[in-house]
Amino acid sequence: MTAQPERTGAPPASEETPTKEPSRLSDRRERAAKRAAAPDAAREGFTIITGLSGAGRSEAARCLEDLGYFVVDNLPPALLPKMAELGSRPGGPGRVAIVLDVRGGVFFGELSRALQELAELSVPARILFLEASDGDLVNRYESTRRRHPLAPADRVVEGIRKERMMMEALRGDADLIIDTSGLTPHELRDRIRDAFSDAPPQESLQVSLVSFGYKYGAPRDADLVIDCRFLPNPHWVDELRPLPGTDERVRDYVQGQVMYREFVRRLRALLGFMVPGFVAEGKSYLTVGVGCTGGRHRSVMVANSLSKALNGDGMEISVMHRDVQK
Secondary structure (H helix, E strand, O other): OEEOOOOOOOOOOOOOOOOOOOOOOOOHHHHHHHHHHOOOOOOOOEEEEEEOOOOOHHHHHHHHHHOOOEEEEOOOHHHHHHHHHHHOOOOOOOOEEEEOOHHHHHHHHHHHHHHHHHHHOOOOEEEEEEEOOHHHHHHHHHHHOOOEOOEOOOOHHHHHHHHHHHHHHHHHOOOEEEEOOOOOHHHHHHHHHHHHOOOOOOOOOEEEEEEEEHHHOOOOOOOEEEEOOOOOOHHHOOOOOOOOOOOHHHHHHHHOOOOHHHHHHHHHHHHHHHHHHHHHOOOOEEEEEEEEOOOOOHHHHHHHHHHHHHHHOOOEEEEEEOOOOO
16 A cells, blocks of 8 residues: 655746745644634635646536535635635525636735635635646647647647646645546546535545556545555456456455455554544545556455445445446
């Protein structure tokens, strides 16, 4: 099992970047304490939707709007406290989502100060960060024939590079990171609904299990990655090869392996030990990647089995099988 390192360094200044970078926007533990202490009416606070251009911000905003959020696109960060004031009035929107991106220009550098003002007003804010691989972003721009906002007269890949640098510190402070590489709009909406629909209390932790195939790359948004390739592969059993990991015959084959029971027992104990620590650090979401070679058999079966076990332990679990149809 490996942990995805958290990025905390601020990018070097350049003529394309704002003069004031949103370095570390707030301490996670302090943020969690403020959420828990906030009055019920204010506990919803703000959800800030941000991330790379072309990674699915608009789709995420539409999904949150369908879930009852009041969505504002490209609001200057300096106006966030004013928006909080309006939202707190009788009849104001209970849940607000703000879309912020590099189109904000110099205003983007004011985000750190705006979030600090929200904290002083006891209005919690959580950050949803969307990203995707360079290849997926380039393909999306080519299919829509749009220009990248940071490369209006240059190659799209150069705009993506500049934007990743500008967003580095903000990504490191995100509460939830979703990698939309290979996701359809429908699959992205499912991920958003899992995270935001009838969400558990902010002081708890929502765990997302994502099965995947290493041949297609590990999910970029995974906080932890579990490698199942040490288990015997059903792919080499002729009658099991065409079946997915959700099939009863594949499940029986994997569960029948000598190492399987001890593996799941130890994994369940490890996550049960780690989750309280993540909660104490103020983390609201945990994405666990479960991988095998092709993402069709072992990882699917283990993710489903682990989900049932963790649900029995009282955790909020969602499961997505990224590569089962490939």
